[in-house]
Amino acid sequence: MLSAILTDVDGTITDSARRIDVGAIESLRSLIDDGIEVVLASGNTACFMDALCKMIGTKGSFIAENGGVYRIGYTGSLHINGDQHVCRTALEAVQAYYRKKGIELDLYNPTYRYADLAFARTVPAEEVKQVLAGHAVQVIDTGFAIHLQSEGVSKGTALLALARDMGISPKDFFAIGDGINDVQMLEWAGRGVTIANAHPATKAAASDVMEEANGTGFVQAVKKYRSYLRAR
Ligand SMILES: O=C(O)COP(=O)(O)O
Numbered sequence: 001m002l003s004a005i006l007t008d009v010d011g012t013i014t015d016s017a018r019r020i021d022v023g024a025i026e027s028l029r030s031l032i033d034d035g036i037e038v039v040l041a042s043g044n045t046a047c048f049m050d051a052l053c054k055m056i057g058t059k060g061s062f063i064a065e066n067g068g069v070y071r072i073g074y075t076g077s078l079h080i081n082g083d084q085h086v087c088r089t090a091l092e093a094v095q096a097y098y099r100k101k102g103i104e105l106d107l108y109n110p111t112y113r114y115a116d117l118a119f120a121r122t123v124p125a126e127e128v129k130q131v132l133a134g135h136a137v138q139v140i141d142t143g144f145a146i147h148l149q150s151e152g153v154s155k156g157t158a159l160l161a162l163a164r165d166m167g168i169s170p171k172d173f174f175a176i177g178d179g180i181n182d183v184q185m186l187e188w189a190g191r192g193v194t195i196a197n198a199h200p201a202t203k204a205a206a207s208d209v210m211e212e213a214n215g216t217g218f219v220q221a222v223k224k225y226r227s228y229l230r231a232r
């Protein structure tokens with residue numbers, strides 16, 4: 001049976017300031033060298049994930065845009081889930097609301113996004129939720145950005161589709177992440193663990209919480225579960 005690990009990026013294989021954690025990369029490389037498939041799952045864009053996969057040395061499969069996009073291998077096509085048009089209409093409503101207050105949102109890579117839309121956490125996510133009460137979108141605060149995502153799309157739904165396309169079960173994945181955007185993938189993977197800095201809902205969804213935070217917590221998890229991954 002295939003052993004696979006599904007890992008979040010920001011906050012999990014980085015520090016709290018989003019700088020890459022060298023120890024976490026070394027852990028990922030050691031898993032790859034042991035023949036364990038590494039799939040990166042993030043709110044980041046597909047092109048960001050493509051470069052990250054290459055520089056880490058994975059086989060190129062990833063989930064991007066919080067499940068809005070996934071790809072299997074470097075040559076696989078991009079699968080896009082959700083309706084970005086709905087997110088764009090919602091974004092325009094948020095922009096109009098804040099422009100009246102003299103605030104311009106700082107959009108994150110809008111030209112490179114296919115499914116969700118994201119902006120800087122310079123406005124309160126709770127207020128954005130209130131502004132969008134009538135819209136069929138999720139407002140997701142990952143701790144690194146605020147995302148507007150179609151309802152029913154998550155890293156978890158992308159995991160189900162990706163596993164199906166890879167011909168394996170979501171239960172063959174060991175998943176790790178820190179954000180509210182990781183809850184479903186932790187719940188639907190064979191085992192879902194988290195780290196000390198995680199959102200309370202993410203901790204509740206995980207079967208184990210590492211004592212260490214961020215990349216150090218990731219390294220701790222790989223050490224603790226390496227035999228579990230090998231045995232599968
Ligand atoms: O893009 C974000 O907001 C967070 O990204 P992450 O899912 O890798 O933590």
Ligand SMILES: [Mg+2]
Pocket residue numbers: 008009010011012142177178179
């Ligand atoms: Mg994260």
